Amino acid sequence: MNDNGNIETKKGTHQQLDEDEPKFVWDEKSTFLDTRYSDFFQPGNEEQAVANAALKETTLTAFFILNRDNEEARQYFYREIFNHFAFVKVCGRNYWKRRVQNLKIIVRLYTVGVRQIERFCLRLLLINVKGPTSFENLRTVNGVVSPTFKAAAAALNLLEDDSVWERTMDDAAAFEIPERLRQLFVDICLFCNPTDALYLFERSLPQLREDFIRNGHDAEKAKNLT
Template sequence: MLIWIDKRDAPLSPEDIEKTISAEISDKSLYPILYAAVMAHMIHGPCGAINKKSSCMDVEWCTKKFPKDFIAGTIINDNGYPTYRRRDTGVKHPLKRGNVVYEVDNRWVVPYNPWLLLKYDCHINLESCGSLTSVKYIFKHVYKGHENGNIETKKRTHQQLDEDEPKFVWDKISTFLDTRYVSAPEAAWRINKFALSNRSHVISRLAVHLPLQQSVFFQPGNEEQAVANAAFKETTLTAFFILNRDNEEARQYFYREIVNHFAFVKVCGRNYWKRRVQNLKIIGRLYTVSVRQIERFCLRLLLINVKGPTSFENLRTVNGVVLPTFKAAAAALNLLEDDSIWERTMDDAAAFEIPERLRQLFVDICLFCNPTDALYLFERSLPQLREDFIRNGHDAKKAKNLTLKFIQDKLLLNNQTMENL
């Protein structure tokens, strides 16, 4: 995707580019969340001599030209692409890929915008394009003109080579025409200004956010006013709760179905759902949520499967009991996979594996199997997980803390923490 920026806001100097685009690993002590996002999503490869089996490799060389060279400051090149700042800090950061742990530095970072990376928590490569050459491929049909058809015509002459055998030969006269052909149906269609494209359905995007975590937009300097206004402006989700409280008929619909019967309107600073008058073909689509955002992910699961919720608290209520988290509510409704298979896995391994290997197995289950209740699984397997620490003379509390430290250190190597499980 290419975004055109107004000349007044476009980064024109190396300093402006460095404020917008970074190609460095952030300071872990100052920005731990940004550091984890960079290590999880914005490290290329590794490839080259340390990993020749990487998909970007062409025999001996990386097709993306990694690793880059260290450079003290950003340089704007003649081709429109800048060379981004990649300082040599002398620090190597551990990065696990499969069963191998690599050491990476700023030479392996894919350029990114810190704000976008923190907001979406996924791979977003942001580059600065400063010349027409950089965008030629995207707009090639605009700059190359209409589609071309080359027609070659040759004049044919009759030559009597033999009285009984007339033959035709081609002479050397050739004419080339640069033409564009428009068929009669296309010409008539365009002359009558008929639509060249159409859509059968309208897509209505529906917000999925945790309590008091909706997006707030503001101009610099108006932060407090924007926050105050956000308290009175309902999102599609909070307005959906209000609609269910006030309208009993609306409670028979799922969140995704409400768009077929009600329209979300914004009038005089108020946002609310109003009964739909026109019968349109509309598809309600909830924003996708990564499984790493487990609470928001479970909130989305509940919104997909529960009709007529009147509040966030009501959504967490199962059989009359208000559960503390959306994850607990989703588990109570059997919307998440059962953890019994991982319990049996830990029990089977405890019969023959040493405690250190059991702790690594627990880490692998947390990283790659998404257990619904990792804390319960930990507490259930704790006697086997801490057995060697107890045997070495530590009391139960210290043995548990040493076990937790081992697990946390292993999770950090994969850009994950126990708090996110």
């Protein structure tokens, strides 16, 4: 993965709190795909389409630029930047601007499948590293540039115990259906070698068997089906 990575975003929605204070919900799907080069183009204009797409800044690449240019921004994690800066698009330019309106921001970084381990670890780094200025900088630990996001996450001990898989299951449980949660658990067991898979299963069991309980099965039967 190179520094042209992208995050696919969904449009935010304004809601009203009881105290009449606006709240902004920003749904962000962390696929971390290099999608800026997927623009539609006319046959024969491929090179121009690629050149035009390369000029676009995404929320993530603009976040890197903000950190390079604004020392204050470097104190925040990526998920926190929405509370202090607004992502604006003006005259074809995308950038983060200091927020002036008093908003409560709820940022959702959706889970990435553990089969896509590099993207998963990119998300993990964005959650745990403040103020990165580029993808390369994000992979740099104690002055050493790691060859992959997974290597960088390992260097920061982010993959050392099962807590990362517990958080992964918890994050997914917030929006995934039980069937997909069960597949995620299987993927973690197959590709990530958790130290205590049984504990991870028991810990997530209420969410894993939710649909079976809802369909009338008792707890033990639902567990066996799970």
